[in-house]
Amino acid sequence: xxxxxxxxxxxxxxxxxxxxxxxxxxxxxxxxxxxxxxxxxxxxxxxxxxxxxxxxxxxxxxxxxxxxxxxxxxxxxxxxxxxxxxxxxxxxxxxxxxxxxxxxxxxxxxx
Amino acid sequence: xxxxxxxxxxxxxxxxxxxxxxxxxxxxxxxxxxxxxxxxxxxxxxxxxxxxxxxxxxxxxxxxxxxxxxxxxxxxxxxxxxxxxxxxxxxxxxxxxxxxxxxxxxxxxxxxx
Numbered sequence: 214x215x216x217x218x219x220x221x222x223x224x225x226x227x228x229x230x231x232x233x234x235x236x237x238x239x240x241x242x243x244x245x246x247x248x249x250x251x252x253x254x255x256x257x258x259x260x261x262x263x264x265x266x267x268x269x270x271x272x273x274x275x276x277x278x279x280x281x282x283x284x285x286x287x288x289x290x291x292x293x294x295x296x297x298x299x300x301x302x303x304x305x306x307x308x309x310x311x312x313x314x315x316x317x318x319x320x321x322x323x324x
Numbered sequence: 325x326x327x328x329x330x331x332x333x334x335x336x337x338x339x340x341x342x343x344x345x346x347x348x349x350x351x352x353x354x355x356x357x358x359x360x361x362x363x364x365x366x367x368x369x370x371x372x373x374x375x376x377x378x379x380x381x382x383x384x385x386x387x388x389x390x391x392x393x394x395x396x397x398x399x400x401x402x403x404x405x406x407x408x409x410x411x412x413x414x415x416x417x418x419x420x421x422x423x424x425x426x427x428x429x430x431x432x433x434x435x436x437x
Contacts, residue, residue, distance in 0.1 A: 245423050256326065256414050256428030257367070264423060302367065306422075312369040312382065 215240045215307050219315035227323055230293055234318045236286040236303030244306035248277050248288050251300045251317070260288070260301075293322045327351065328429035330415050336435045342403040345432045349396055349417030355379070356398040357418075357426060358390055362411035373398060374421055405436045 217238045226232050236246070245264045249257035261270040261277040263286070270277050274291045290297055303315040327350035337343055349356050358370040360383075369382035373392035384390075387405075392398045402409060412431045418424035 259425045314367045316366050
């Protein structure tokens with residue numbers, strides 16, 4: 214069964230600190246993996262998209278990694294800001310046109 | 325602002341009714357995607373169109389249908405509405421398909437009473 218699991222469910226960190234969010238998947242055939250940031254009540258915003266051959270992708274203070282062998286991905290946020298408070302969603306594409314969503318990690322950054 | 329527009333922003337209706345949600349993609353984008361986000365199920369992919377043709381179906385109920393018009397805007401039709409259809413419905417667009425970045429609209433919040 215195609216599944217995407219994210220951990221932790223929620224996370225609280227202090228402003229300026231780094232954090233890492235995890236995404237494990239059992240999706241076949243793997244096509245690509247996306248990370249989104251979603252503010253409450255708003256549409257998701259794309260952070261990174263990685264295909265099978267890509268190990269790392271950065272977008273400003275956000276760095277995503279992908280290990281296709283262990284079927285794991287992580288999203289590392291550097292020097293967190295209050296505006297990073299949001300839900301972060303991992304999405305894995307199975308085959309060409311199937312999108313499997315994780316349940317997200319809710320991040321809260323405190324001043 | 326992603327450049328994707330959705331109307332209406334909010335919709336309140338009764339069980340058994342039918343509604344139409346509208347989406348205008350970013351200028352030049354050929355793909356349109358529809359997603360549903362409910363509190364208990366999270367985000368789910370419903371359907372994708374590319375240049376007027378249906379490309380993929382996800383967890384879309386038979387009571388739901390969609391189409392993409394020649395001007396590339398799209399409509400999602402929800403009929404025989406049930407309480408469980410209450411959710412945020414997002415539209416996204418991308419220039420092409422596959423590994424293209426998808427740009428999400430602000431969503432339509434549907435409440436079924």
